[in-house]
Amino acid sequence: MRQPGRSRRAILEAGFWEIYRQGFRAARVEAILSGTGLTKGALYHHFPTKTALGSAVVDDVIRPRVRDWWLEPLASAPDPIDGLLRVVRGLERDDAPEMLVGGCPVFNLLQELAGVDEPFRRNLVAVLDEWRDAIAAALARGQAAGTVRADLHPDVTAAFLISTYHGLAGTAKAHRSPTVARRLLRSFVRLIETLRAGASPGAAV
Amino acid sequence: MRQPGRSRRAILEAGFWEIYRQGFRAARVEAILSGTGLTKGALYHHFPTKTALGSAVVDDVIRPRVRDWWLEPLASAPDPIDGLLRVVRGLERDDAPEMLVGGCPVFNLLQELAGVDEPFRRNLVAVLDEWRDAIAAALARGQAAGTVRADLHPDVTAAFLISTYHGLAGTAKAHRSPTVARRLLRSFVRLIETLRAGASPGAAV
Amino acid sequence: MRQPGRSRRAILEAGFWEIYRQGFRAARVEAILSGTGLTKGALYHHFPTKTALGSAVVDDVIRPRVRDWWLEPLASAPDPIDGLLRVVRGLERDDAPEMLVGGCPVFNLLQELAGVDEPFRRNLVAVLDEWRDAIAAALARGQAAGTVRADLHPDVTAAFLISTYHGLAGTAKAHRSPTVARRLLRSFVRLIETLRAGASPGAAV
Amino acid sequence: MRQPGRSRRAILEAGFWEIYRQGFRAARVEAILSGTGLTKGALYHHFPTKTALGSAVVDDVIRPRVRDWWLEPLASAPDPIDGLLRVVRGLERDDAPEMLVGGCPVFNLLQELAGVDEPFRRNLVAVLDEWRDAIAAALARGQAAGTVRADLHPDVTAAFLISTYHGLAGTAKAHRSPTVARRLLRSFVRLIETLRAGASPGAAV
DNA sequence: ACACTCGGGACCTCCCGTTGTT
């Protein structure tokens, strides 16, 4: 019955959801385990402490998610703007209904721990940086190809886009409303459209 | 020397800062009191429970702050765009250095409690609504006066602006960096400029 | 029903016995409280931590005991040798049957914590020093009065006497036998007698 | 490369040191193993329980040590007093610097467990008895040879000597000071000298 | 109006020993 490595994965997955829903500090170890059928002995074997579990969740669950949802699609898209739009529209799909009103995992943790846990914060900011770099690189490629406005700074714009995205994800979470989420996403789409070479200002907001 | 209501006020003020820094759930009652020189007897005389204190902090500290910082200046500004810009630039001043990297109190609480405490959430969303209505009203006034683009929906735009503002406030908090905050605010300013009647697209991001 | 200060005293007293019987680290907080009728809230109110309780037990229970049992009688005795003998013989009385086979509280704690908890050790060694100084002072007085051998160093002798006493207390504890205790005490008495001015060697052991 | 019994020996040795430093109850099984490169599977293959390991440490490590340090030298010494003095002086050598301020292993365990674990206590007291018998036998031999005072009871004296030795070992441990240890050992040496036939009282302490 | 005292529950951590496996 022993599945080496499988238990660790189960704890990580359950830990992700408990932390996502309750926040890291309010996440209870017992609650994480209750869904897995494992006990504290198992958890303590794989992770020395709750904080270590939290870090592992960031590294082994959240970061891959960001890569799959944002970085990969962007890297493989011929045009960055189209790539961004496809990613953003993917968020509205029913695949992740909880995510639509639960906020972005990275941002949630950052908001909770930025002022309280420095190592945790650094780890999460590293995710943010990787994210921004990927978007900036895509924008630069678009500029080279002539599909993205030449007057904008790729990394400044990338940072602002992520910031804006987190703002609307957080606002949708605040309202707990998919409708609000979709409305804000539409504004976000219009903002992205203004990045296209030769865009007209009227579409901005 | 007993000043009726003075202790209540002191607790509210100290409670605000403790909650602002630690989050509501991590805020410890004893920590709130330690700065005031009072004890739990005093606190539980004025507030039946910690949650009640939290609500009072929202109503009596946070809401007035939002009014003073955003609503009043906007209401008294001749032009809404200029009014917004003045408010946004005011955020960079040294008056509130901690606020610049600590995030927006309303948004912080919302992120922490949206999924966990429904009454609290409603109370905070009410602040958000008041906020959005004030900006929407200002934009409408601007449209009537011809200084704001006529093609945008005042309330949709207002909601998006607030959302974007919270995104950048949260991002600045994540980085704990005034520099990042100011850079994002500059992008935000450019976004606001695109709302002006006859704005050019190049300034967008 | 609230007896301010009384609860603290009760916890100290119960804490002393639990620590005396189990050792400090094996002493369970619950066990300490079970005898007092109080709960953890009370303990945590009076002492911030188990270690703090331990220190308080040393300062407020053990140290006074040493003073009452050894220092006061010695200080008020006309002749130091007689004083020592009276104290030692007092140990055999039935007043403290548990003490006879449970070892000396100071020494027990010292043996447990000397290599593990430096602050604790220092605190206990301070008791030891006070103890030695009192005996040394008494011996010096005896030398001045001509009742104690002049060729011995008061503090070296005092230290050796305490050390020897702890050895026999520990040995009696090891055997859990009052008989062994009394037999060793008799040898100890003979050793003390050799300190008298003009003692004969035959009485030594 | 598997050496049968080699792992068992390594665990015993590591167990001895961990128990010596931390005490039996505070000794952690994992800590014992960490130095050996083995895991719990190995330990619980050789010993059914931690307590069994403790007993084995007493029987296979501590008891042989006592024999090597005390019993053998005494048995082979022509004169018991000289034999004792040679053993005692050997303690000051740099061979066992940790032992000088760490206390006697037998006595340490006895102090910790006398009141809590009866089988363990019996096992250790047996070591004490063997120890005392060896010294008593040596003293009796000395009396027969006329080098030891005839008026003392060999076993009472032997018991008192061991008790005194443990007292000073414990006191040195309490002070964690080799200096204190040596000073007390000097007093101990003088005490032993008084056992010689025709000794003068002045050397007593 | 406020201070001191105390109740009680929840959480993380820790650690011994067992089981399946190689």
Added chain:
DNA sequence: AACAACGGGAGGTCCCGAGTGT
């Protein structure tokens, strides 16, 4: 013979809130 994984329970800490008294 030994390892990795896991079970399970207990202990200290922490903290909200409820008493009582002034």
